[in-house]
């Protein structure tokens with residue numbers, strides 16, 4: 001059974017492993033990202049707990065009331081079983097319950113498990129500078145050596 005719950009302070013190593021393993025998913029799609037890309041901290045860090053094993057994570061920071069999804073990752077060994085969807089749906093539900101106007105994120109526009117996947121979860125593309133934190137995310141990604149041309153910003157109003 002998979003349960004979505006806040007991460008515990010003693011789970012840093014597990015978070016790091018999920019984050020690292022998600023790089024394999026990108027690599028398999030031909031995308032290489034800089035090492036240590038995941039910051040692994042935020043205003044809310046959720047874990048997907050599958051039979052007592054952390055197999056996925058979602059990291060949220062809050063900006064002007066909006067919930068920004070900094071990262072969603074699932075271990076490749078547990079991919080395509082609906083766990084990523086559970087994580088994003090939990091973030092959407094918690095954001096709405098907290099009175100947030102919505103959820104934002106940046107992602108690769110055309111990678112099947114990025115832009116098109118988020119679109120199925122109700123996200124729509126918005127201009128890169130629609131909100132200051134989206135423009136900042138783009139600047140930060142560029143500074144970390146990520147090619148931002150194939151990336152886009154998306155939002156899902158509550």
Ligand SMILES: CC(C)(COP(=O)(O)OP(=O)(O)OC[C@H]1O[C@@H](n2cnc3c(N)ncnc32)[C@H](O)[C@@H]1OP(=O)(O)O)[C@@H](O)C(=O)NCCC(=O)NCCS
Pocket residue numbers: 022023025026070071072073074075078079080081082083084085086106107108112113114117
């Ligand atoms: C994005 C991610 C969290 C999705 O997790 P997940 O648990 O596999 O997602 P779900 O099972 O809810 O949804 C699976 C759907 O995503 C898409 N998908 C997932 N992995 C895919 C892959 N390797 N290739 C193509 N499509 C893929 C498919 O549409 C799939 O549906 P299908 O299996 O019916 O074809 C996971 O792929 C991941 O960790 N990727 C690396 C990090 C990342 O891209 N994060 C999001 C952008 S920041």
